[in-house]
Amino acid sequence: MAGESDTSNNRPRPRYRRILLKLSGEALMGRKPYGIDWHVLETYAREIRQVVELGVAVGIVIGGGNIFRGVQNASRGMKRAHADYMGMLATMxxxxxxxxALEQAGLDTRLQSSIKMEQIAEPFIRRRAIRHLEKGRxxxxxxxxxxxxxxxDTAAALRALEIEAEVLLKGxxxxGVYSADPERDPxxxxxxTIHGREVIQRDLRVMDMTAFTLCREAGLPIIVFNMNKPGNLLRVVCGEPVGTLVYWTETPPSFAETAQA
Known part of the structure; x- marks a missing residue:
């Protein structure tokens, strides 16, 4: 069942009013060895548009690993701080x-940067970001x-809390979250569902520890799911049991219970 339906127009009713979607840079490569596959961007834009059309406010954080990985290059001799700044530019x-891609799909957008780049992006201002979301951007x-x-990952957790998102979705x-690497262990x-405490005990590496700690302290649920399967984002937002729900309460909630009534 694709979530609750709005009987007035037979559309599914979202379980979440505001989400933070974390996307990896590597996902944008598609089948390419590096860079950006435009087909992947178009697909993501269509998926996000489906959610926005339901009235869901969407914030997005995206990585830069398809272009430059700060940690990896720092290990090859470059100073970590310098490499990390280069990685930040890759995310931009x-x-x-x-x-x-989103604007070509007909969506209104705003790009905010944590580093001043006035010619291409607004500076990150929390209240302005929330106002944009309230206007459907x-x-x-x-x-x-x-x-x-x-x-x-830490940026995603931080922004999710700052914009008061109800859930952090990691595409x-x-x-979802496996007991071992599914690409290596059949x-x-x-x-x-899995409690955050068990994620730490099993060292499952859902997100880095700083990001995970931010979510734990705020009680922010995390849903890890396959963004490359068409319709998955919409299904997650509508409360279907897609992917893995990481929760912080003593008893495991259903996917639907992670959202406010």
Missing amino acids: INAMALQD VVIFGAGTGNPYFTT TRVD NARLFT
């Missing part, structure tokens, strides 16, 4: 590409947190 390239947050030594290329088990 992806953010601009996604912005263009998709807000893309680029340049991570604006500081080295922090990942885009990946796998179906016996890996997919979790439908």
Whole structure:
């Protein structure tokens, strides 16, 4: 069942009013060895548009690993802080590409950067971002947190809390959180729900520890799902049990119960 339906127009009714969607830069490569696959961007734009048309406010944080990975290049001799700033610029390239795809899909957008780039993006201002969301604009947050030594996962958790998102959705290329790497272990088990404490105990690496700690302290649920399967984003937003729900309450809630009534 595709969520609750609005009987007036037979459309599904979203469970969430405001979400933060985290996308990896690597996902934009598609089948390419590096860079951006425009087909992937067009597909993502259509998926996001379906959600926006239901009245859901959407904030997006995107990584830059398809262009430059700060940690990886720092390990090859480059200073970590310098490499991280280069990684932030890579996220801005992806953010601009996604912005263009969304606008070609007919959506209103705003791109905000944690590093001043007045010619191409607004500076990140929390109240302005919330106002854009209230007006139905998709807000893309680029340049991570604006500081080295922090990942885009941490930026996603931070922005989710700042815009008062009800859930953090992490779109990946796998179906959710597994007991082991499903690409290496055919016996890996997919979790439908899992407590954040167990994620830490099992060292499942859903997000980096800084991001995870932010979500834990705020009680912000995380849903990890396969963004590359058509319709998955809409199904998640409508409360269907897609992917893995990481929760913080003592008893496991249903997907629907993670949203406010």
